[in-house]
Amino acid sequence: MLLQIPKVLSAEAVQAVRRALEQADWADGRETVGVQGAQVKRNEQLPDSSPLKAELGALVQAALDRHPLFFAAALPVRVMPPRFNRYQNGGTYGFHIDGSVMRVQAADRAAYVRSDISCTLFLNEPQDYDGGELVISDTYGEHRIKLPAGDMVLYPSSSLHQVTPVTRGARLASFFWVQSMVRDDAHRRLLFEMDTTIESLRRSGADAAAVLRLTGVYHNLLRGWAEV
Ligand SMILES: O=C(O)CCC(=O)C(=O)O
Numbered sequence: 766m767l768l769q770i771p772k773v774l775s776a777e778a779v780q781a782v783r784r785a786l787e788q789a790d791w792a793d794g795r796e797t798v799g800v801q802g803a804q805v806k807r808n809e810q811l812p813d814s815s816p817l818k819a820e821l822g823a824l825v826q827a828a829l830d831r832h833p834l835f836f837a838a839a840l841p842v843r844v845m846p847p848r849f850n851r852y853q854n855g856g857t858y859g860f861h862i863d864g865s866v867m868r869v870q871a872a873d874r875a876a877y878v879r880s881d882i883s884c885t886l887f888l889n890e891p892q893d894y895d896g897g898e899l900v901i902s903d904t905y906g907e908h909r910i911k912l913p914a915g916d917m918v919l920y921p922s923s924s925l926h927q928v929t930p931v932t933r934g935a936r937l938a939s940f941f942w943v944q945s946m947v948r949d950d951a952h953r954r955l956l957f958e959m960d961t962t963i964e965s966l967r968r969s970g971a972d973a974a975a976v977l978r979l980t981g982v983y984h985n986l987l988r989g990w991a992e993v
């Protein structure tokens with residue numbers, strides 16, 4: 766499922782993150798990627814050891830925790846600490862596939878996250894730069910994504926994707942991966958559709974007993990599919 770989640774960060778939070786990123790020390794994005802990715806990756810990132818990365822990452826993670834749509838769509842069990850990237854002067858990240866299993870910290874060999882879902886949270890406005898589209902290729906074709914600051918896209922980590930060259934200005938984003946309690950994307954989508962439909966039925970004042978039974982079906986499907 767490819768889903769856009771609006772307003773993960775407020776305008777004020779976006780401003781604060783962007784101001785902090787203006788002062789930041791950036792590193793070559795190839796430091797956090799394998800051989801395959803390094804051939805096509807031309808961008809900058811906050812180093813994993815950077816205190817600013819930890820601070821801004823915590824802010825993003827807190828915003829995700831408050832967002833009901835993120836929980837409903839991702840059913841997160843583990844989230845990689847968010848990273849931050851910048852593309853400018855032709856910066857790009859050619860077609861690649863994200864690593865399937867990631868270590869949270871190089872020193873901690875026990876902490877792994879399986880990447881079920883990839884997320885990009887846009888931190889500046891589409892009119893600030895040319896190019897920099899996130900192109901996601903799946904069985905339905907190619908989707909080109911470029912969102913307002915504060916909005917996020919999530920998509921299955923099994924998809925090939927690229928970021929097209931930024932030919933004017935700079936593109937700033939936060940990106941991270943989620944291990945979902947429901948590994949199968951098709952199951953996750955069914956649960957998301959059921960969850961949001963139950964919510965609209967509830968809001969429209971539908972028959973409470975029927976809504977209760979449907980809620981039971983939702984939870985019993987989740988109980989069957991969840992790995993926690
Ligand atoms: O910058 C983005 O939107 C995506 C970055 C990406 O695909 C990656 O770092 O694996």
Ligand SMILES: [Fe+2]
Binds near residue numbers: 926
């Ligand atoms: Fe990627």
